[in-house]
Amino acid sequence: MKSVLYRLPFPAWPARFRNLLRPGWLGDVLSGAALALLLFLPAAAGILAPLPLAALHRRLARSPNSRMAFRHAFTFALAFFALHLAWLPLSMAGILGPLGGALTVLVLPAAALTWAAPLALTRWVFGARTLLALPFMWVILEALRAKGPLAFPWGAPGYALTDTPLAPLASLGGVSLLTLLVTVTASALAALGSRRHPGVVLALLAVWSVALLWGWRGAPAVPPPTRTAVLVQGAIDPRVKAQGRTLEELNVYLGLTRRALGRGPADLVVWPETASPLPASDPRVLGPLRNLGVPVLLGAPGDVPGQARNSAYGVDGRVTGRQDKRVLVPFGESLPFAKALGFLYTPLLSRLGMPGYISATPGRALNVLPLRDLRAGVSICYESVFPALSRQTVRAGANLLVVMSNDAWFGRGPGAEQHFRLGRLRAIETGRYLLRAGNDGVSAVVDPWGRVVFRAPRGERAAYRAPFGVASTLTPFVRYGDWTLAGSVVFLLALLHGRFRGMKKLEVPGPWLIGGEDHALGRADHAEDRY
Structure with a gap:
């Protein structure tokens, strides 16, 4: 009996081969790993950071529901942090032994969750306007990751621009402004992937031109190192x-x-x-x-x-x-929620050889x-x-x-x-x-x-x-603070108000309207989203 493979028409083979190499989870893994590399590579390589994020943004926008969006975001984020923080379990294993290293691995899915949950929420709340909302949600979620007893702001996308000519923009709006630039570019590229729109191209070129001009000419003079x-x-x-x-x-x-x-x-x-x-x-x-x-x-x-x-x-x-x-470093210098979790900390610290450990003040x-x-x-x-x-x-x-x-x-x-x-x-x-x-x-x-x-x-x-x-x-950042964060909150609230009140002037036509039940470009092919 001949294999069914021989009965497939020849033109179908390239498509089947591409699908085999690019299932949904593999695309997310590769994109997350690429962003992790770009955040650490020196010099101008960081300018490419919007590319892997664009792949994620497009998948989020085209996801049929928030559950699928969460799977994409979590897979992407887990791949990112698994590579970006690979040194953490290894270093802790050398200090605290195998148990300490194994426990530190839990940081990876926890950090991934801090990205995946807000990004999936964005897809659920904003629907067809997901691409427009995502850059501002990135700014907000990174600010939230720097708050509370579990604060861990490692890996914000804006740090990819540290060694590029765009880094002086941080004197205007801090790392939040760099994150916004990277993620706005990612959404614009994701939109172009669905339908080319000259307006988006021109806007993107204008934003990057102004950013580069500030980096070269606008930043304040450097005092001499005397x-x-x-x-x-x-x-x-x-x-x-x-x-x-x-x-x-x-x-x-x-x-x-x-x-x-x-x-x-x-x-x-x-x-x-x-x-x-x-x-x-x-x-x-x-x-x-x-x-x-x-x-x-x-x-x-x-x-x-x-x-x-x-x-x-x-x-x-x-x-x-x-x-x-x-x-203080969570779990390094302090034990978060020590009163509630004391029954867990006490035997665990004994196993790690630190029975008398107390949090710093x-x-x-x-x-x-x-x-x-x-x-x-x-x-x-x-x-x-x-x-x-x-x-x-x-x-x-x-x-x-x-x-x-x-x-x-x-x-x-x-x-x-x-x-x-x-x-x-x-x-x-x-x-x-x-x-x-x-x-x-x-x-x-x-x-x-x-x-x-x-x-x-x-x-x-x-x-x-x-x-x-x-x-x-x-600098403007010192004078006015994190105005990028405040502006992102205001923008998302206005966008949310427009979504539920039908404010037409907030509707953004063309490539920004992708994904959700009110898909603006017709029914998306979600075959690649099925794992």
Whole structure:
């Protein structure tokens, strides 16, 4: 009996082969993986980020219902985070053992859910106007991901533009504006995939032309780097520190600092997060720091009795100020919902070898640390991925941004590089130089355009002299805040009002009306949506 395959007409073979290679789930997986790669590749590659998002937007808009839209969005997001955060379970397994690594894998579907649920909701609420609504929903969902005890804003699409000529747009509207540009472009491309529309092409070209023009000409001038900082990398294994802090750690940093100052004067010394085992107010720390004769910023435990605080101190002959870490790493420095979930945490922490673990106490106050004519706005590690914190410090008078970090927990994988890349955008948003000191890197200086002026080799135990400058002008983002988010909320409310009240002036003709029960382009072929 001949196989039925031989009875298929020849013209059907190419279509069957394409369908075999491009089932719905595979297209979502490939698109999500492509976006993850573009978020990490250097230079101009990030400009291509709208392409994989366009594939997702088109699938969402053409989905026959919100359930199918959720499947597309979740598959896309899971593929994205599985690649983007692949380093996280691996690094935690090296620190906490196989159980710790396995538990960290749960972060991937949880993070995927924070994308999939809002995107599917957009399809359900806006129907045929899904493509028009999606870019503004992206801005809102990324803002929500930065709130609450589970805040984790890793992976926002706007960060794909960090190394492109479009990055200076962040001085206008922060990373939210970059996310809006990427996702608006994705929706426009998705619309062109259904029916070519000259108006969309012209609008897209106009938006990108204005964005590029601002990036080249509109961003403020960069103050010259006329000062010198000493960035110190102690390269102390965090697992050794976790077993018990000793004064030897302090001696390592003091020795490295003295050698760097012996090569010439400096305006500021920066040590990383938790560099000192004792608070800077302790005489065993304050005395040697005073003898350096140079202003010092250092990470150390807080000096509030009975509380575990992760703090940054300014020292210039005396302690000039302290900033406590305000945003703690979920499950790393804090146990979210500890009162309700204590029955789970207690046995789990015992299995992980941390039976006495307690959450750190978050800081509440904002303190700009004064050091002679420098006013440093300090972010401690994880805080550097939250734009609002850096904006607050500049509005409070900071003329310099400083990031203290200990990314040695991440190992030598891409985690530390991602962390550095996300934090670089704070320099553009605020128009300030950013000094970064890491335990084993990344230690660097970033100018107000986001360019890396100096970068130290990772993993070395050394102190590095690097140039920096100060600035006092306020960018539009600092002056007006996250107006992109506010505008996105207003736009979606207006669009929703128009959908249910029949406001014809909000109807957008042509390629934006795709998907849903009121499909504007005729009945879509949903064969590719069937898994």
